[in-house]
Amino acid sequence: xxxxxxxxxxxxxxxxxKATGLSEYHRKRILVFAGMDSDPLGASYNKIQSxxxxxxxGFYGKGYLxxxxxxxxxxPKTVAPTDFIYSVIAEETGxxxxxxxxxxxxxxxxSVLHTALMATDTFGRMFCxxxxxxxFVHVFVNIAMTVxxxxxxxxxxxxxxxxxxxxxVIMSAPVIVQGxxxxxxxxxxxxxxxxxx
Numbered sequence: 095x096x097x098x099x100x101x102x103x104x105x106x107x108x109x110x111x112k113a114t115g116l117s118e119y120h121r122k123r124i125l126v127f128a129g130m131d132s133d134p135l136g137a138s139y140n141k142i143q144s145x146x147x148x149x150x151x152g153f154y155g156k157g158y159l160x161x162x163x164x165x166x167x168x169x170p171k172t173v174a175p176t177d178f179i180y181s182v183i184a185e186e187t188g189x190x191x192x193x194x195x196x197x198x199x200x201x202x203x204x205s206v207l208h209t210a211l212m213a214t215d216t217f218g219r220m221f222c223x224x225x226x227x228x229x230f231v232h233v234f235v236n237i238a239m240t241v242x243x244x245x246x247x248x249x250x251x252x253x254x255x256x257x258x259x260x261x262x263v264i265m266s267a268p269v270i271v272q273g274x275x276x277x278x279x280x281x282x283x284x285x286x287x288x289x290x291x
Contacts, residue, residue, distance in 0.1 A: 123245060140178070143169045144240045147181040148192075155188030175256040177248055180240045195254070199233045206268075209275045218274040225267045228252075232264075 111121065147163035156162070163169045164182045175182075184192040203226050210222030229252055236251040238244040250257045252264045 140169070141242060141246055144178050144181040145242045147178070148184040148241055151185040151188040151192070153189045155184075155186050155191055158186055161185035176250055177236070177246070177255065178240055179251050179255045180237050183254070184240075196233075196237070199229065199252075202268075203229050203233075206271050209271050209278070212278040213274050214278050218278065222271055222274060225271055228264075228267070 111117075116124075143163060147161065147169050150156070150163065151161070159165070161182055163185055169178055169181060180192065180195070183195055187194075206222050206226040206229065210219050210226065213219040213222060232249055232252050235244060235247060235249045236255075239246050239249070250260055255261075
């Protein structure tokens with residue numbers, strides 16, 4: 095169950111697994127991330143295909159809808175539009191396009207933090223900082239997992255990944271931030287009425 099390097103009996107290994115609360119699935123995910131379990135057709139398949147997809151894009155990419163990893167199904171259709179959308183973007187647009195995505199996210203996060211500095215009330219400031227933090231963590235973790243720096247966690251890329259409830263939350267947060275920005279600049283009376291209601 096646990097790596098052979100620990101020299102534990104099978105009974106002790108089962109006790110350790112039960113004490114930590116890890117299942118066999120969790121153990122495999124941890125071993126794949128740590129590089130101790132090479133399973134290219136099993137637990138590490140998505141990770142390997144994602145890294146191939148990102149690397150095969152080169153500097154300018156293969157072109158729109160010409161990414162072989164995505165179109166031929168090596169990067170599974172179930173995860174390509176959600177968790178691994180950055181891999182598809184990197185393959186089709188290359189380094190230039192993927193760097194542009196990172197730059198645009200940086201501009202968005204910087205804009206939200208600038209709104210936090212402009213906010214006149216504590217709620218507005220805290221909401222903006224929370225939104226910027228949410229965006230940064232999701233962008234960082236998603237991109238890091240698609241290039242193999244972090245374990246595959248299933249965190250979507252904001253505003254790009256296909257998703258349900260997360261998409262609703264992440265699309266509504268910038269609207270509220272924009273409202274805070276308007277209010278901090280002395281918005282209209284109609285807006286003040288809506289804000290206080």
